[in-house]
Amino acid sequence: MRKLTALRIFTYILLFFLKAKGQVYTPGNHYYGSNNYIEYIAGNMPVIISAPHGGTFIPASIADRTASSCFNDPNYTTAYDGNTQEIARALDTALRNYIGCRPHTIICKLSRTKVDCNRDINYGACGDSIAQKAWNDFHKYINIARSSVMANGTRGLYIDFHAQGHTVQRLELGYGPSAADLRQQDTYLNRNSIKNNSSIRNLAANNFNGQTHAQLLRGPYSFGTMMANAGYPSVPSTQDSFPLTSDLYFDGGYNIRRYGTADSGYIDAIQIESNYTNVRDSKAHIIKFADSLARVIVRYLQTNSIPLAQINQCLYVGISGNVYNAKGGTIPNVSMKLTGDNGDAATCDANGKYSFRELKAGNYTVRPLKNNDINKKNGVTVVDALLVQSHLLGNALLNSPYKLIAADVNNDGALSALDFALVKRFALGLDSSFPGKRLWAFIDSSYTFPDPTNPFPYKDSIAYKAIVSNKTKQSFVGVKLGDVNDDWSAAVLSTNITTAKPIELYYDNTNVHNAATIILPIRVKNFRGIKGMQFTLHYNPALLEIAGVRRKALEIDFATNHITEGSIPFLWIDNKGEAISLADSTIVMELVFTKKGWVQDEDIQVTNSIIPTEAWDNNFNKVEVVKSTGKMNDLVNAVDNNEGWEILPAAGNHIQIKWQLGSSKTLHLQLFTASGATISIETPRSISKGVSYQTINLTSNHHLAPGIYYLKANGLEGNNVRQVVIR
Known part of the structure; x- marks a missing residue:
């Protein structure tokens, strides 16, 4: 039985303590040490990333590190590893996008002038109590990450990120053996004295392809060779087996020696000293490098030590895509509903994009919904009703399956007079939605209509069975119901104003x-x-x-x-x-x-x-x-040259009419009810120019019930109706 080291004992004690305290670290969540100087992004895959020298915080409360305050550390330096924490964060994103899982990521945000988390505590914190607390937080989170990996019963990989400014633009991969060691033959690198001090000792003793220690350093399955094949020259590798005697080379520092498998354990370690050109010199290059690195990490583990199912032990996948209309225009603010082994919801952004992330592998269905239009009548007007009517009459058939779906507003799979009537009501503003409170229909963009002239039923969702990988470009075509000419965003038919008079x-x-x-x-x-x-x-x-x-x-x-x-x-x-x-x-x-x-x-x-x-x-x-x-x-002289007429009060059921005409006219009076039904029409009579009066008994020939009636002076322009009240 292998002897338990102090580090392994500490790790198991820490794991027991955290379980006893009920501390849970949720993948993707960010946790911080004292004063937020150390950041831990919890993961769910057997990969640990750290960036000890990419911080920029320089609080005055922490004394600056100097050679003398750091106990005359022979390797004392405060050099800044620019953009290494940015690479660590980009790698977290890249792995999540690639396989749905997240690495454990530990970042020191303090400047190296305040603390060096890649030294032992004496040389790293140099006696400052606040720096010591930050140093302890950094290594506490590494141990928490290690405990998480080990608790899942898998082997793992720890990568410590650094930067180098050497002349040769390449990645320098440190495992423990020095540059002088790497210049030796493979037989030398396979000696116990060398491999027992290697941070990949466990991997050399137990790997899928029986590779030797030397082969794992610079053979075809080595990390360096895979990175070089990805476009990033590396040493050691098949392409670049060792540094020349004139080359500077970092062989690995405190962290990989402490947390690798040189002493014991199952989590191998590699120190990456990244060059500047094409790696750290721009945001675009950082993202590209991180994407390549993510794929190499997965390939390296899968090839040598961990089955893919265990690498992807979180079993998380993603589903993403777009929603657009039949002409390719984006549709924002669509509600995307996910059902299945896990339920979720998302909303399309301004570009019509949606995504579901960190889904456990399993069975799912994605279905779009939209009923949140601010202007619900947007796109639905009289022309859409005309197009539906024209189709029903056989004058001009709708020529696309999406137009037919738009016209089927009652969702019965056929076009009828009811659809025509519902589109008219909606355009008129009598209704704010169609039957079922629907405003939109959505169709899987990859769906091929067996009969485009009869598109019903259509595929309005996308289902996945036993999904185990990310699904992208899972898109839908959105159809605004009633908008047959698809002018919700832009018109399909010509909608130009004609030259005809309005x-x-x-x-x-x-x-x-x-x-x-x-x-x-x-x-x-x-x-x-x-x-x-x-x-x-x-x-x-x-x-x-x-x-x-x-x-x-x-x-x-x-x-x-x-x-x-x-x-x-x-x-x-x-x-x-x-x-x-x-x-x-x-x-x-x-x-x-x-x-x-x-x-x-x-x-x-x-x-x-x-x-x-x-x-x-x-x-x-x-x-x-x-x-x-x-x-x-209401002005008497405002209309018709002072022409008009009034009904004046009179005794009993009589009324008196005052005529004021600019010229003689032949008029006849028409009496009708409030509902518009005609009661009588008098014989035409001539009314002289000027002011004259006429008295009428409304009840002499008609038995009128009390109420409101109207008298119309036919032959008189303008407002020729007056109200009459029978009491």
Whole structure:
């Protein structure tokens, strides 16, 4: 039985103590020693990394190290190993990206002028109590890492990172044997006196391929040869067996001699003295070097001492990819749901990228979800309803599986009149989502539709069975439901404004003096070859209250869920899917308002406040919609050259009408209910120019119940309706 050394006894005692205290170090978490001078990133693979000389902190509370204060250390130096802690951190990332596991990483953040963690404590801390505490923290964390590796019953590898400024640009790998030793024959390197002082003694005694100590230093399976093959010249290696007598060379310091297997144990050690050029001279080179080093570490262990399953004992994998639309545009803020052996969630970033990291190997399913659009109607307008209608009528079939999926808003695997109706309601603002509270559909980007003209059902998730390696480029195509022309990000069809004149909505200037109810006929101009139209009309809700909308030339749909804001969205599509033309001044609808206050130069505006304002012609070109003329006024002389009429109080059920006309006119009165049903139409009569009066008995020929009625003066321009109350 091999004799237990003091180091091994200390390690086992530390492991027992930590278990007894319940201390748990979670892989990937950062832990710090006193004053945060030492940092430990816990790992979950049999690899330990340290960087003792890459720190830059120079606290005044710690005395500077000097040769005399360090007990005349013959190897005293305060040289800074630039960018070595950056390499250690990059290696942590590289290994995590490569196999999903993390090494144990220990970093000294103090400058070497304050502490040297690659010397014994006397030479390293030089008697300063704070430096001694930092030194002890550094080595405590190495022992914690060793205990973690040993607790999993595996062998391991410890790498101590340094930097050298020697002339020859290469990695100098230190195992214990000196430069003079390396210049000897292999038989010399295989002597017990040499290999028993090597930091890879255990590996030389027990490796998969029966390699000798000399072969493990510079043979085909050596660390140096693998690094050289990766593009980083190294000594010793097959390519560069030993340093020349004129070359400077670091053969390994305190840390690898203490923590390697020269004395005992199962964690071999290598000191890497990294050159500057192409390794430490830029961030890009550091990352590239770390990526290559990560692969060599795994290959070195797998080839010589540890099965891959044990190297990857954390059994962590990653899944990552992108979400984009059918045209390749990114879709941000998609919720990615992971189910299976472990559940998780992620959100796509601004570039549509997502990732799940540190997943235990097993079975998983990734499924995207999105219902967080700020503007839920984004991309869904009247043109999408037109395209669905055109497909249903057989006039123009949707020509891609993604458009068909976008049109199937009720998710029943077929296109129907219900989908058409739901798209219209959504575009109008009546609904904020489609059945099932859905706004988006997602398809595995690698999925091939067996029949692109009938894409249902489609693959809306990606499943993995017994995943044991990282999965990248696991992407999805996102489809906004209802957005058949895919203009959520950019239009597929031409959406250029045509050179045709814009459609004008207007009404006549209207005098509303003494009028409790206002009826505005809304007319159109330049309505030529139009298949669909949508817009929002806005009025002042403090002065006007909408009482009704009467459809005339167009069977136009509207919504009243924003009337408290003074907005009404309108949407029209021809029921037969045909392009319609209307003569100028055609009345498309009448708006009925109750007046709440004094009106002066009041206007009704066309806005984009609820739904975008647009129309589409027979070729699916967008046409502008504008509001042109029309004002309402309470001023008696504001409209029609002082023309107007009033209803004056009279006895019983009689009313008296005051006419004020600028010219003689033939008029006839029409009485109708509040719902618009006509009760009677009087015989036309001539009303003279100027002021005149007319008395009418409303109940002489009709039995009218008490209530509100309306009287219309046909033949009079402007606001020709007045309210009548029967008591």
